[in-house]
Amino acid sequence: xxxxxxxxxxxxxxxxxxxxxxxxxxxxxxxxxxxxxxxxxxxxxxxxxxxxxxxxxxxxxxxxxxxxxxxxxxxxxxxxxxxxxxxxxxxxxxxxxxxxxxxxxxxxxxxxxxxxxxxxxxxxxxxxxxxxxxxxxxxxxxxxxxxxxxxxxxxxxxxxxxxxxxxxxxxxxxxxxxxxxxxxxxxxxxxxxxxxxxxxxxxxx
Numbered sequence: 001x002x003x004x005x006x007x008x009x010x011x012x013x014x015x016x017x018x019x020x021x022x023x024x025x026x027x028x029x030x031x032x033x034x035x036x037x038x039x040x041x042x043x044x045x046x047x048x049x050x051x052x053x054x055x056x057x058x059x060x061x062x063x064x065x066x067x068x069x070x071x072x073x074x075x076x077x078x079x080x081x082x083x084x085x086x087x088x089x090x091x092x093x094x095x096x097x098x099x100x101x102x103x104x105x106x107x108x109x110x111x112x113x114x115x116x117x118x119x120x121x122x123x124x125x126x127x128x129x130x131x132x133x134x135x136x137x138x139x140x141x142x143x144x145x146x147x148x149x150x151x152x153x154x155x156x157x158x159x160x161x162x163x164x165x166x167x168x169x170x171x172x173x174x175x176x177x178x179x180x181x182x183x184x185x186x187x188x189x190x191x192x193x194x195x196x197x198x199x200x201x202x203x204x205x
Contacts, residue, residue: 026079031086040077048077065089068137073124080140085117092117095127131160142170158184167201
């Protein structure tokens with residue numbers, strides 16, 4: 001019996017499609033898990049925040065997040081939430097709707113024994129809206145670029161933030177104070193890296 005793979009009618013071996021949800025990696029940049037590589041799923045539209053942008057963001061934030069309460073409202077790969085927990089956040093909640101991504105985030109949490117980190121399946125906008133007023137030091141806001149979720153999510157951020165809190169907004173375009181001030185927020189820092197527009201927002205008051 002031949003052990004050669006079956007050939008197509010054109011005489012060529014069949015093309016093997018890549019397995020669904022093939023694993024890729026992200027790297028934690030700083031903190032207790034510095035340089036740790038975490039496997040993430042390869043799914044359409046999943047867009048981990050680039051290393052350069054994450055490094056700049058945590059330079060803006062001052063590196064040490066000890067004692068902070070953090071909400072990663074559209075966690076995806078978990079790159080931002082795990083980075084925050086690595087740098088000392090005492091309560092980092094990662095919210096994600098996709099069940100496969102939730103399962104992967106739970107595996108990564110177990111791998112790192114990240115006790116300060118919680119993974120929950122749900123809607124990111126609702127998670128911000130349901131947060132206690134003034135309870136959060138940092139909100140990561142990085143929804144799918146093709147979703148109409150930016151404005152609805154931003155509307156709830158100012159209420160949920162502590163007076164000295166921050167919102168990290170990653171978007172396909174720049175957001176200016178003329179749009180943000182009516183929502184109770186203002187631009188503190190801004191960076192464009194490729195197609196990514198990264199903003200660090202502060203309460204306007």
